[in-house]
Amino acid sequence: MTPELESIERAAAFLSSCAGADGRRSVPLRSRLQALFGSWVAKRAGVPPAVSRLDAQAALTRDALAFDSERGAFDPYAHDAKLLLLCRIAMRDCGYESEPLRAFCREVVGATRTMSVVPPRLAGVVLLLRRMGEKPTRKGARIDTEVRAPAGSLLRADAATVRDVCNGVAGSTLFGSRRLAAGDTADLASTLPVILLEKLRQYDLTLGSTVLRTLKYIRARAKEEVAYATEYLLSQQKQNGRFGYYARELAEGDGLEDADLDLYLPVTVSVLWSLVEVSIPSFRLVEQRPRRPEPGPVGLVRTTS
């Protein structure tokens, strides 16, 4: 087993232990979604199901969604839309369907079908819906997948701008399964490798790992920087599988209720995902071909009990 895969396995075990698969109480929905997504990625990278406990996480997340929805506490727009859609795919891979997520998809499709041009910020959502077998655009509608870089060099952009650019690339390439025009990525290919190095140097592991994935999505020639980043990230994993050493931030008091769920879980999911992307060149988060339309009769899949 390579160091990367061994690391991914330990990270998956951490996700499983800290967010839900062991019956832990008071795990917020946001954390359940993150853990489910991370575990699904790990399972697709080859981590044994017993480690990721994906099935249990999918069931717990489905139940949490149903519970919140029933009491009117589920606001899909408070979450990242792509994360919700990916979690729905993860649940369906386990044979579960979530009614609140199904309703969310319907609502989004209803909105995007009114558009003649889908703007870049929604491109990823629409492409993802298509891969899920939905029909999110009407005939003749165009999806604008252009990634708009900020004025001036990205090297001088703030973290929020870099994050937006990376999100744009993830959406427009559908997590690397579609190619962008070379002209759209030339500037990114020259600047993102050093941004990757510096964000990790600044100990922003989440943004650093996001940039790392983006380099794969734009097919940048950055083998050396990717190797440095991978080596660095592997060195930032604790024995229990989590990524990051944040005692300093926690001591300064960021007001986090639960360091594992609020800090280490999202960081670990992001790093795990990036390690999967770079250590398995053939890995694609989303398949190239559209999935078959979802099953009609609810009885064919496991729904909320």
Next chain:
Amino acid sequence: MSRELPADVLEGALPWIERNLAHFDPFKDGELSGLCEIPLAELGILTLAAVRCSGPVDSAPVTRFLDALEAAYRDPRYEERPFREPETLVSHLIVAAALVHAGRVDVSSYQSSVARLVQASTLTAPALPPHRMMELRHALDLAGVEHSLPSYRRLYFSTLPARRVNPIFVAASEAYILTHVIFYAADLGCRRPVGLAERDRVRLGRLVEQLLGMHIVAGNWDLTAELILSARCLDHASAFADLGWECIAGAQRPDGAVPGPRNHPSGDTPLTPEEDVATCYHTTLVSSLAALAAINERVLAPAPR
């Protein structure tokens, strides 16, 4: 690379340094002690580069720099210091070299005295860190002092940049070690790097480029200038040098100073004039040094065997 911005930065920086020459005076705090000669030695490096530069350089401030160097050099208390405290020798050699290159002093007797000192003292014993040994050799060579130090190649092999370096782990202090090793090998851009094989030059060029991009992201103009100069020393065509110059020129104040990384008040109290100079002088000086290299119509001397 454009020469306009470096020339503009230089035009503002040299008069600022001239107006603040008192900061470089080793006697400004009384008797010579500790590291008091270092600012003067740094002024010596800048002056030497200005004297050797074939591009247009305002001679008025350079003449004042030489006057300041010569005044210190001719002070018996300054002259005797390395003979009583040999660890200060490098700073003195640089000052002597600048004055020799400007035709201000005849150092033939000084050279033989220093050669005896070097031979008799522990200076060349393997007590110094490898990059310091390289610095000593460079200073002895500049001042024309005979010595039996190992070749640049042998010295280089023991330094940090001779090994594979992951830039994410490189602390600022280590980045300065890298830049200085390159400066010594390339005699601040006046010769092809000595002691570096072609593969070393190419590899270090890549590393310098990565670090330059990282320090532009971080907004550290001191290391940005050092790394631009390093790229020049390595004959590395940097994709980030122009952006680096834009950043340095953008940071340069109307009075000509280029603020360093610590040029900001720690609390509500503004910096005193002395603190302001102390936190600007190095960045202003190294920006000038990089600018002189950028405007120099140099014909690189071959590397001596």
